[in-house]
Amino acid sequence: MSEKHLQTGDALPAYGGKLRVFAMRFCPYAERTILVLNAKNLQYDTVFVNLDHKPEWVFNYSPKGTVPALEYEEGKGIFDSNIINFYLDEKYPDVALQSTDPLRRAEDKIVVELFAAAQTAFYTAAYNAQALQPKQVEDFHKGLETLQATLKERGTKFLHGDYPGLVDYTLFPFLERFEALPLVGKPEFALSKDKYELLVTYIETMKVAPAVKPYYLTPDTHAKFIESRNKGDANYNMLDTSAVCCMRPRKKKE
Ligand SMILES: N[C@@H](CCC(=O)N[C@@H](CS)C(=O)NCC(=O)O)C(=O)O
Structure with a gap:
């Protein structure tokens, strides 16, 4: 999973046929949804979003521009962690996360x-x-x-x-x-x-x-x-290892 947060002007990655979560790596609300998806052993893709420079397409899934949002079918989304999580629990009941009482x-x-x-x-x-x-x-x-x-x-x-x-x-x-x-x-x-x-x-x-x-x-x-x-410059990509470049160490001069 790339931890890079996409921003205004970035293209929406191609839909991969799985559930897809729009999240921000440090957002506790988005984490709620990720944990529920994990607990239910569901396959999903994650798109991280820079909340200071939101990509235009995030509003197609989350009209208020908040995360998490869930793309449950290509191009169709629901938003709000509680709404999403209750939906997931009803839609995928194999691992039940609520009491029957x-x-x-x-x-x-x-x-x-x-x-x-x-x-x-x-x-x-x-x-x-x-x-x-x-x-x-x-x-x-x-x-x-x-x-x-x-x-x-x-x-x-x-x-x-x-x-x-x-x-x-x-x-x-x-x-x-x-x-x-x-x-x-x-x-x-x-x-x-x-x-x-x-x-x-x-x-x-x-x-x-x-x-x-x-x-x-x-x-x-x-x-x-x-x-x-x-400090006014939220470091969304601080965990993004894809940004680390792969320079070859220079050979020492003999
Ligand atoms: N009630 C919402 C709150 C979500 C929320 O506030 N998320 C924050 C990030 S932690 C957000 O998207 N902020 C961007 C904004 O409000 O424009 C939920 O449970 O999903």
Whole structure:
């Protein structure tokens, strides 16, 4: 998979006959969809998009120009991570990622809803630090405490059960990025092992889940991206190895 982000003026790669995701490598919403596709063992192509200089064609799949979008048939798309992921779970039920119990499904949605304030606090802390209020640090920790309490109450390895489900793949991309906050000068967002023992164990277990591991990025990498974006020049292509050229080492003069 090329990690190069296409931009205004770049051509849309030819359709390969598979599902195709439009994503940005550091976007947590796009990661949600990638994890669900991986969990379902679906074949798909990925097109990474530069969100500061969007290619014209991205709007054909995502009218608001946001990622993720999913091309489910040639030239036809749906957008928004939740919409896409519920669609995928219904369309490809072989690996079911939601409970069969309607009440548990509702409870999973509540878990996601109660986590939203922590997500908002993360975005402010990472990208708009001058607007950060103590209330948001409180909200962040309240969100994590609630999540940890839910894990304890359910008593299962993952929120979904013995294996991760939609609820886990929806929250994890944010938990992955939360660990970068202390590295960008926000120590008040650290997840102390004492306070969050169960939650930290859960995060570590999610990192190595088969659907997550190949796409997971370290806190250090996320911190580098956050810093580049805050400098006004988001380094979308920092993981793009295709840009490394293959110069032959010069022969030493004898
Ligand atoms: N609610 C949307 C949010 C997606 C979103 O905001 N994605 C960001 C990147 S992380 C984006 O596309 N930003 C570009 C823009 O808003 O123009 C979802 O769940 O897919």
